[in-house]
Amino acid sequence: MSQVNACLKRTFIIFNILFAIIGAAILILALVSQVFTNVNGGENLEGRTAGLIALYVVGSVTVVIAVLGAYGAHRESKVCLILFLVCMIFGCVMTLRTGIPAAIARAELPDMLESQFRKLLPLDRAQPAEKRMAENLQTQLHCCGLFSYEDWEENIPDSCVCSEEAELEGKCQTVSYEVLMLARTSVYTKTCFPIILHFVALVTDVMIGVVFTLAALALLGMVLSTAIIVMMRYPNVRAIVLPVPTIFTTPPPKYQELHNPPHY
Numbered sequence: 001m002s003q004v005n006a007c008l009k010r011t012f013i014i015f016n017i018l019f020a021i022i023g024a025a026i027l028i029l030a031l032v033s034q035v036f037t038n039v040n041g042g043e044n045l046e047g048r049t050a051g052l053i054a055l056y057v058v059g060s061v062t063v064v065i066a067v068l069g070a071y072g073a074h075r076e077s078k079v080c081l082i083l084f085l086v087c088m089i090f091g092c093v094m095t096l097r098t099g100i101p102a103a104i105a106r107a108e109l110p111d112m113l114e115s116q117f118r119k120l121l122p123l124d125r126a127q128p129a130e131k132r133m134a135e136n137l138q139t140q141l142h143c144c145g146l147f148s149y150e151d152w153e154e155n156i157p158d159s160c161v162c163s164e165e166a167e168l169e170g171k172c173q174t175v176s177y178e179v180l181m182l183a184r185t186s187v188y189t190k191t192c193f194p195i196i197l198h199f200v201a202l203v204t205d206v207m208i209g210v211v212f213t214l215a216a217l218a219l220l221g222m223v224l225s226t227a228i229i230v231m232m233r234y235p236n237v238r239a240i241v242l243p244v245p246t247i248f249t250t251p252p253p254k255y256q257e258l259h260n261p262p263h264y
Contacts, residue, residue, distance in 0.1 A: 004073070004076055004228050004231045004232060005231065008224070008227060008228060008231070009073050009074075009076075009228070011224065012069065012070075012073045012224045012225070012228060013070050013073050013074060015069075015217075015220065015221065015224060016066040016067070016069040016070035016073070016221075017066070017070065019062060019065070019066035019069070019217065019221070020062070020063050020066035020067065020070075022062060022214075022217075023058075023059045023060070023061075023062030023063035023065075023066060024059070024063060025059075026055055026058055026059030026062060027055070027056065027059035027060065027063070029055060029059075030052055030055035030056050030059060033052060033055070034052055065084060065087045065088075065091075068080050068083060068084050068087070069081070069084040069221065069225065072084055072225075073228060076228075076232060078229065078232055078233075081225050081228055081229050081232075082229065084221070084225050085221075085222060085225045085226060085229065088218045088219075088221040088222045088225065089218075089222060091214070091215075091218040092215050092218035092219055092222065095211050095212070095214045095215040095218065096215050098211055099208055099211035099212050099215060102204070102207070102208050102211065103208050103212075106201075106204060106205070106208065109197075109200070109201060109204060110197055110201075113193075113196070113197055113200060114193070114197075117146050117147075117193055117196075118146075118147075120134070120146070121146070121147075121151050122151060122152065122153050123145070123146070123151045123152050124152050124153050124154075124155045134146070134192070135157055135159040136159075137192050137196070138157070138159035138160055138188070138192060139159045141190075141192055141195050142166065142171070142188050142190065143188050143190040143191055143192040143195060144156070144159075144160035144187040144188040144189075144190070144191065144192070145160070145191050145192065146191060146192050146193045146196075147191055147193055148191060149173075149175055149187050149191075156175070156185065156187060160187040160188060161185060161186065161187060162186045162187060162188055166188065167186055171188060171189055171190070172186045172187060172188060172189060173186065173187060173188075173189045174186050175187055
């Protein structure tokens with residue numbers, strides 16, 4: 001006879017199935033990121049390798065832990081459930097250790113990014129890789145300069161120049177600069193830094209949300225696995241039924257007094 005409540009066991013197995021799906025999603029994200037990096041020529045691959053390895057490791061470990069928990073609940077294996085509980089405790093501590101400092105540092109993100117990007121100025125005298133990155137951003141985001149078109153000084157690149165459609169939509173401004181002679185051109189009004197900051201902040205918020213979600217799931221896994229282990233450790237424990245006070249009991253119906261009149 002099973003020592004664990006059937007409803008609790010099913011809930012725990014469903015929890016681990018969802019946990020395994022999350023791990024598989026992380027692995028798919030890592031695979032898609034790797035394919036995207038290879039398609040783009042593998043630029044800055046050294047900086048992305050650590051992130052890809054971390055995604056593969058986290059996804060694989062999540063799937064393994066989920067399988068361990070589901071197997072332990074199905075077979076009522078105390079060893080597997082204890083290992084699962086230890087992994088949940090470790091995972092909860094690690095995610096909170098990562099998420100809490102990240103949430104605190106989130107408020108300093110705009111100032112930190114601005115100080116880092118201002119080190120690249122002027123863009124015209126930046127490193128070739130940094131100039132190429134800035135021009136790619138300007139082409140994709142339809143912006144000019146990080147903080148102003150003056151970031152390029154007098155050598156405004158073609159990626160800043162507005163298209164005819166953008167001019168008709170009022171997204172451009174006319175500027176004058178001197179390169180051997182006075183010249184005028186129309187460049188994008190938007191600057192790139194606010195757009196970059198928006199996307200970086202969005203990604204950061206999503207990552208913080210994912211970290212705290214994983215922490216909550218780990219905490220839930222701790223509670224469920226602990227309940228199952230306790231049931232297996234003390235199989236004879238039954239729920240305690242509290243006696244109902246007499247004042248809350250329903251009085252006998254009045255018709256009983258007719259059949260059983262009081263004796264004087």
